[in-house]
Amino acid sequence: MNGPAIETQSLSRRFGALEAVKKLDLRVERGQFFGFLGPNGAGKSTTIKMLTGLLEPTAGRIRILDLDLAAEPVEVKRQIGVVPEGLMLFERLTGPEHLNFVGRMYGLDRRTAAERAAELLEFMGLADRAKTLIADYSHGMKKKLAMAAAIIHGPKILFLDEPFEGVDAIAAGTLKATLNRMIARGATIFLTSHVLEIVERLCSHVGIIHQGELVAQGSIDALRAGVEAQLAANTAAQAPGGRLTLEQIFLEIVGGTRAAEQELSWLA
Amino acid sequence: MAGVAGAWAQAELIVELRWRLLLNSLRTSRGQLELIAQTVGALVGALVGVGIGIWLGVMAYLFHQPRRLMGPTLLLWLIFLFWQLAPVVLAVGGAQFDFRGLLHFPLRFSTFWWLNVVYGLFDPTGLLALLWLGCFAVGLLAAQPAVLPGLAPSLALFAAANLLIGRAAFSWLERILATRRARELAGALLLVVILGIQFLTPLVVAGWKKGQLPFLVWLLPLAELLPPQLAGRAVAGAFAGDWLAVGGGAAGLAAYGFGFGLLFTRRLRALYRGEELSEAAAPQTKEALVVREGWRLPGVAPAVAAVLEKEMRYALRNNPMLLNLAMPPFILAMLALPVALAEGKEAEFVFGWLGGLLFPAAVAYSSLIFLAFAYNTYAYDGPGVQVWLTAPVKMCEVLMGKNLAHAALVGLEAALLWVAVSVLSRSPGLLTTLATLAALPSVLLVNYAVGNLMSVYFPRRFEFGTMKGQRPAGMTILVSMLVEGASLGLAALVFIAGAVAGLLWVATLVFLLLGWLAWWLYAAVLAKCDDVLREKKETLLAELCKT
Numbered sequence: 001m002n003g004p005a006i007e008t009q010s011l012s013r014r015f016g017a018l019e020a021v022k023k024l025d026l027r028v029e030r031g032q033f034f035g036f037l038g039p040n041g042a043g044k045s046t047t048i049k050m051l052t053g054l055l056e057p058t059a060g061r062i063r064i065l066d067l068d069l070a071a072e073p074v075e076v077k078r079q080i081g082v083v084p085e086g087l088m089l090f091e092r093l094t095g096p097e098h099l100n101f102v103g104r105m106y107g108l109d110r111r112t113a114a115e116r117a118a119e120l121l122e123f124m125g126l127a128d129r130a131k132t133l134i135a136d137y138s139h140g141m142k143k144k145l146a147m148a149a150a151i152i153h154g155p156k157i158l159f160l161d162e163p164f165e166g167v168d169a170i171a172a173g174t175l176k177a178t179l180n181r182m183i184a185r186g187a188t189i190f191l192t193s194h195v196l197e198i199v200e201r202l203c204s205h206v207g208i209i210h211q212g213e214l215v216a217q218g219s220i221d222a223l224r225a226g227v228e229a230q231l232a233a234n235t236a237a238q239a240p241g242g243r244l245t246l247e248q249i250f251l252e253i254v255g256g257t258r259a260a261e262q263e264l265s266w267l268a
Numbered sequence: 269m270a271g272v273a274g275a276w277a278q279a280e281l282i283v284e285l286r287w288r289l290l291l292n293s294l295r296t297s298r299g300q301l302e303l304i305a306q307t308v309g310a311l312v313g314a315l316v317g318v319g320i321g322i323w324l325g326v327m328a329y330l331f332h333q334p335r336r337l338m339g340p341t342l343l344l345w346l347i348f349l350f351w352q353l354a355p356v357v358l359a360v361g362g363a364q365f366d367f368r369g370l371l372h373f374p375l376r377f378s379t380f381w382w383l384n385v386v387y388g389l390f391d392p393t394g395l396l397a398l399l400w401l402g403c404f405a406v407g408l409l410a411a412q413p414a415v416l417p418g419l420a421p422s423l424a425l426f427a428a429a430n431l432l433i434g435r436a437a438f439s440w441l442e443r444i445l446a447t448r449r450a451r452e453l454a455g456a457l458l459l460v461v462i463l464g465i466q467f468l469t470p471l472v473v474a475g476w477k478k479g480q481l482p483f484l485v486w487l488l489p490l491a492e493l494l495p496p497q498l499a500g501r502a503v504a505g506a507f508a509g510d511w512l513a514v515g516g517g518a519a520g521l522a523a524y525g526f527g528f529g530l531l532f533t534r535r536l537r538a539l540y541r542g543e544e545l546s547e548a549a550a551p552q553t554k555e556a557l558v559v560r561e562g563w564r565l566p567g568v569a570p571a572v573a574a575v576l577e578k579e580m581r582y583a584l585r586n587n588p589m590l591l592n593l594a595m596p597p598f599i600l601a602m603l604a605l606p607v608a609l610a611e612g613k614e615a616e617f618v619f620g621w622l623g624g625l626l627f628p629a630a631v632a633y634s635s636l637i638f639l640a641f642a643y644n645t646y647a648y649d650g651p652g653v654q655v656w657l658t659a660p661v662k663m664c665e666v667l668m669g670k671n672l673a674h675a676a677l678v679g680l681e682a683a684l685l686w687v688a689v690s691v692l693s694r695s696p697g698l699l700t701t702l703a704t705l706a707a708l709p710s711v712l713l714v715n716y717a718v719g720n721l722m723s724v725y726f727p728r729r730f731e732f733g734t735m736k737g738q739r740p741a742g743m744t745i746l747v748s749m750l751v752e753g754a755s756l757g758l759a760a761l762v763f764i765a766g767a768v769a770g771l772l773w774v775a776t777l778v779f780l781l782l783g784w785l786a787w788w789l790y791a792a793v794l795a796k797c798d799d800v801l802r803e804k805k806e807t808l809l810a811e812l813c814k815t
Binding site: 053054055075084088092102127149 | 449558560561573575649650655658660662813
């Protein structure tokens with residue numbers, strides 16, 4: 001079977017009266033670096049939680065690598081790695097203990113888990129903090145460890161929820177290097193981020209969710225072309241000069257308003 | 269550019285901020301209930317405090333005698349110890365107001381200093397101590413109003429010295445406990461000290477009576493230099509009209525105030541300049557990378573073995589859990605040792621027929637303590653709980669690993685208790701040991717079956733190494749009490765019947781049968797756990813991943 005890496009059909013999630021995700025039809029091809037964007041509260045985290053089995057959908061279907069998540073959850077989980085927003089770390093273990101443990105949970109034998117844990121700690125620059133409890137790690141170190149834990153079993157798809165939030169440039173560099181290496185080896189990456197510059201630099205394709213609905217999906221170039229054509233057709237709007245950035249595309253699609261140009265005369 | 273607000277205006281702003289926070293907290297029913305609970309607590313505390321204050325006043329009135337230090341000084345010791353120790357105990361147990369937050373604003377050092385001092389004066393323990401000192405003064409003045417000129421400055425200096433000692437000690441304590449590791453260590457140390465005092469007190473009293481502890485007498489003159497003694501001397505001087513004694517005592521108190529004031533100011537200066545105390549800022553030493561292979565447990569599935577290893581590591585790094593491990597043998601020793609030392613008929617209680625029940629009773633007691641953890645099995649996982657839900661394992665494997673780790677700890681505790689009973693009394697007989705161990709599976713399995721469900725339905729997140737405020741859900745408490753009571757009660761009935769009839773081997777067989785039935789129940793519930801979790805995982809994640 002060679003279907004898409006991720007496919008959802010009418011995926012919906014309701015919290016009481018609030019419909020957080022509405023009939024989402026998402027398609028991410030194998031090997032794509034996919035950025036899932038949206039304003040705060042748009043439904044990004046809810047979607048990623050449903051895709052990774054952390055949240056039950058109210059309706060709809062999820063297929064991961066041709067497997068139905070509801071019918072074969074364990075098999076799907078074997079194929080994916082997850083770095084959720086609230087990092088899933090056992091903070092009273094040391095870095096090596098945590099990686100070793102996660103590796104074994106994903107079915108690696110004891111020796112392979114230990115070898116990969118050592119290799120990942122070296123790669124992530126955490127080898128010299130091997131005896132420190134995770135609780136004592138900085139935020140950036142925790143992000144890197146969470147990433148290492150998510151890839152220790154060599155997943156075919158990696159889900160990341162805001163991986164660059166609160167991370168310094170050095171840690172972000174390590175994370176990006178890891179992601180690029182995975183893409184080069186044919187893995188699929190699905191990430192959400194508010195840092196549109198990073199998404200634009202890393203991702204080939206994006207999906208934009210707004211108020212629970214998928215309002216755009218495709219390659220960045222295709223979306224850019226669409227928005228530029230729309231702006232050109234609309235004579236009332238003033239098209240910005242040069243090539244549109246992802247931020248401009250995003251704002252045009254979700255209808256975000258630019259900063260009000262009030263005077264604020266008291267500001268220095 | 270806006271000017272820096274005056275000290276009074278800044279204090280007003282802080283009061284307003286606290287008031288608004290209180291008002292906003294009342295928007296939710298949880299906040300309203302919290303306020304009601306705090307108000308009731310404050311009222312009860314105030315009533316008790318006023319009662320103690322009146323008692324202190326009456327005692328001061330009755331105790332006063334010229335040149336006699338003993339009575340009033342004892343009362344001053346009470347006030348001193350409360351003023352100094354109560355805030356320390358509260359600080360180890362939970363979070364305190366962090367003044368460093370105020371430093372984001374343009375605050376003068378003098379204002380920062382005064383806010384810290386005033387906070388010490390008007391926190392509940394400070395207020396109570398001040399009230400008690402006032403009652404003490406009123407009692408003395410009622411006895412002899414003419415002592416006011418000597419009494420007032422002495423007690424004012426005593427209050428100031430107490431306040432500054434407390435604030436200095438607290439600010440240094442905050443410095444020492446700035447890291448998580450230090451806090452956990454201090455918490456464990458405090459528990460050991462509390463338990464140690466309870467354990468040693470009867471031995472010290474017995475030794476004192478026999479005149480075996482003369483070194484304690486040497487320590488007494490040193491106590492003369494401490495603030496309550498100095499204040500007591502000044503008070504006695506005021507009653508005797510001995511101004512030299514008043515001056516000496518007051519000067520000593522002033523010296524305390526000055527010395528601790530300097531220490532306090534030094535700490536505050538460091539904070540004011542932006543001292544960072546968290547772990548991340550601490551100098552980092554390089555550690556050698558050693559990754560050992562995980563535990564290999566023959567006959568146990570790899571995922572279950574991994575869970576068991578993680579659970580054991582967690583348990584052995586958790587102070588409350590370690591305390592629970594240490595508590596039963598400790599209580600056993602505490603109960604048995606004084607009786608054993610008595611060397612009389614009382615000792616027969618421990619060494620006689622009832623002594624044969626000591627081991628099963630101790631194991632039952634330790635099981636009762638440990639089983640509380642089985643009813644909230646994800647409590648210490650925190651956001652790590654997501655690993656259970658995203659890894660390719662079934663929840664029944666996770667729960668089995670957790671239950672196995674728990675059972676291993678109960679087994680370890682039973683072994684410790686066997687040794688403790690053997691040392692303190694006599695070795696439990698073979699039949700007693702076998703019957704006790706045979707009873708454990710039936711009790712544990714029934715509780716694990718119910719506990720696994722309760723852990724999913726009513727989870728509560730617990731903070732590591734903290735005892736304060738760690739309460740499971742009300743429903744969990746109720747259900748666990750019922751199931752633990754029923755299972756342990758049934759085991760006790762079977763055991764006692766067997767022991768009285770002299771047929772402990774029959775009791776052992778009954779326990780094995782009960783164990784088989786309990787296993788059946790446990791397996792049936794375990795098989796349902798994945799379905800239950802599918803329905804309830806949002807509750808679990810919401811509770812354990814909350815920040």
